[in-house]
Amino acid sequence: MVEIIGVRFKKGGKVYYFSPKGVEFHAGEHAIVETARGVECGSVVLANKQVDESEVVSPLKDIIRKATPSDMKTVEKNRKKEEDAFRICLEKIAFRKLKMNLVDVECTFDNNKLLFYFTAENRVDFRELVKDLAAIFRTRIELRQIGVRDEAKILGGLGICGREFCCKGYLGDFQPVSIKMAKEQGLSLNPTKISGVCGRLMCCLKNEQASYEQLLKITPKVGAYVKAPECKGYVEEVNLITGKLKVMPEKGDFPIIVSRDDVKVIKDSEIRVNKEEIKALKDLEKE
Numbered sequence: 001m002v003e004i005i006g007v008r009f010k011k012g013g014k015v016y017y018f019s020p021k022g023v024e025f026h027a028g029e030h031a032i033v034e035t036a037r038g039v040e041c042g043s044v045v046l047a048n049k050q051v052d053e054s055e056v057v058s059p060l061k062d063i064i065r066k067a068t069p070s071d072m073k074t075v076e077k078n079r080k081k082e083e084d085a086f087r088i089c090l091e092k093i094a095f096r097k098l099k100m101n102l103v104d105v106e107c108t109f110d111n112n113k114l115l116f117y118f119t120a121e122n123r124v125d126f127r128e129l130v131k132d133l134a135a136i137f138r139t140r141i142e143l144r145q146i147g148v149r150d151e152a153k154i155l156g157g158l159g160i161c162g163r164e165f166c167c168k169g170y171l172g173d174f175q176p177v178s179i180k181m182a183k184e185q186g187l188s189l190n191p192t193k194i195s196g197v198c199g200r201l202m203c204c205l206k207n208e209q210a211s212y213e214q215l216l217k218i219t220p221k222v223g224a225y226v227k228a229p230e231c232k233g234y235v236e237e238v239n240l241i242t243g244k245l246k247v248m249p250e251k252g253d254f255p256i257i258v259s260r261d262d263v264k265v266i267k268d269s270e271i272r273v274n275k276e277e278i279k280a281l282k283d284l285e286k287e
Contacts, residue, residue, distance in 0.1 A: 001050045001051065001052060001053065002019070002050070002051060002052075002053045002056060002060065003019065003020060003022075003048055003049070003050055004017045004018065004019065004020070004046070004048075004049055004050075004051055004056060004060065005017070005018055005019075005020045005025045005031070005044055005046055005047065005048055005049070005063070006044065006045050006046025006049075007031055007033060007042035007043065007044055007045070007046075008042055008043050008045045009035075009040055009042045009043075011168065011169075012153065012167060012168045012169055012170055012171060012172070013172060014172040014173060015045055015046065015172060016033075016035070016042070017046075017056050017057075017060060018031070018033050018060065018061050018062065018063050019060045019061065019062045019063065020048055020063055021062050021063060023063065023065075023066060024047075024048055025044045025047050025048055025066070026044065026047050027044055027045055027046065027047050028043070028044065029043075029044045029066065029067070030042065030043055030044065030066070030067035030071070030072065031044055031063045031064075031065070031066060031067060032063065032064040032065050032066070032067055032071060032109065033061065033063050033064055034061060034064060037108060037113060037115070038108040038109070038110050038112045038113055039064065039108065039109050039110040039112070040108060040109045041067055041071055041072075041074075041075050041109045071109075074109065075109065078107040078108075078109065078111070079107075081107050081111075081114075082105045082106065082107050082114075083105075085105045085107070085114055085116070085133075085137065086102065086104075086105045088133070088136060089102055089105065089116055089129075089133060090102055092129055092132045092133065093129065096128060096129055096132075098124055098126065098129060099120060099121070099122070099124065100118045100119070100120040100124045100126070100145075101118055101119045101120065102116065102117075102118050103117045103118055103119060103146065103150075103151050103154055103155065104116075104117045104154045104155075105117070111139060112139065112140060113139060113140040113141075113142060114133070114137055114139055114140070114141055114142070115142045115143075115144060116133070116141070116142070116143045116144070117144050117146050117150070117154065118143065118144070118145055118146070119145065119146060119147070119148065119151050120145055123145075124145070126143050129143070130143060147286075148198045148199055148200065149167065149174055149198050149200055151198065152165055152167060152168070152196065152197055152198035153165070153167040153168055153171075153174075154168075155168075156168040157197055159196060159197070159202070159204075160196075161204075165196070165197070165203075166202075166203040166204055166207065167203055171203060174203070175203065175206045176206070177200070177201040177202070177203065177205050177206050177285065178201070178285060179201070179273050179277065179278060179281050179284065179285060180271075180273050181201075181205045181206065181209050181212075182194045182201065182205055183271055183272075183273050183277075184209070184212055184213070184216060184271050185205065185208065185209070185212050185240075186238065186239075186240060187205075189277055189281060191281060191284060194284070195284050199283075199284070200284055200285070200286060201284045201285060212240060215240040215241075216240070216271075218260065219238060219240055219243065219245075219260045220235050220238070220245060220260065220263060220265050220268060220269075221235065221238065221268060221269040221270065221271055222235055222236065222237065222238055222269060222271075223235060223269030224265055224267065224268045224269045225265075225266045225267040226245075226247060226263040226264060226265050226266060227263060227264045227266055228247055228249075228256065228258045228262065228263050229258070229262055230249075230256070231247075231249040231250065231251065231252065231256075232249070232250050232266070233247040233248050233249040233250050233252070233255075233256075234247065234248050234250075235247055235269070236248050236255055243259055243260040243261065244257055244258070244259060244260075245257070245258050245259070245260055245263065247263070
């Protein structure tokens with residue numbers, strides 16, 4: 001067993017594990033740690049905990065110290081520096097007439113590096129921009145081109161459900177989402193209905209997929225041939241949540257509504273996404 005604490009560097013970001021070196025932490029406190037990009041100040045989201053050594057990536061880095069009031073003042077100064085850097089970078093982008101959209105700026109705790117995140121439709125030659133920024137801030141400059149999902153995660157906002165974006169609120173990493181998931185959940189394959197503000201498939205499709213997979217195991221699918229209490233027929237519509245089925249009898253002119261618990265499947269059907277649907281919606285699956 002090994003003792004760890006979980007540290008997050010931004011809201012909704014990935015949780016990283018560090019060795020507390022015997023120091024007791026509580027959720028909500030801050031810790032100064034060394035990361036791949038330099039010394040950083042992060043928020044403790046997981047207090048001291050004993051876990052199996054196989055559950056963490058070795059070697060586990062030690063914390064440097066608990067954050068002090070002086071450290072938190074440094075963090076505030078860095079936030080101000082990020083705001084200034086954002087404004088100045090926008091000016092330089094306009095001056096260089098670069099086709100790029102600046103999204104965010106991050107300053108490492110030790111002021112050793114400034115990271116600029118941007119989106120662009122095509123590859124951008126930003127070498128001169130880097131020189132401009134390095135001359136102004138006298139520190140290491142790094143520009144990173146990100147995708148539209150990353151942009152939504154950084155900027156945040158409200159989804160069509162009225163809640164904060166899943167990616168901004170709690171998702172540490174993006175999970176792959178597919179058109180097949182939307183099909184299995186009985187959603188209309190209308191891009192405006194199944195895509196988020198980022199223009200990609202909504203993350204909540206992945207969140208709910210496990211529940212739908214369990215329901216699909218016990219529910220006849222559209223096209224299935226079933227035996228109902230009064231007749232045999234084919235399933236025309238399915239409500240996975242309520243378990244209600246619309247069945248068209250073999251010998252009848254009007255469909256009947258029955259519960260999935262009251263039918264016996266003679267021959268089940270399959271849920272498939274045809275090539276035309278995949279081709280039309282393939283852009284929604286991109287990262």
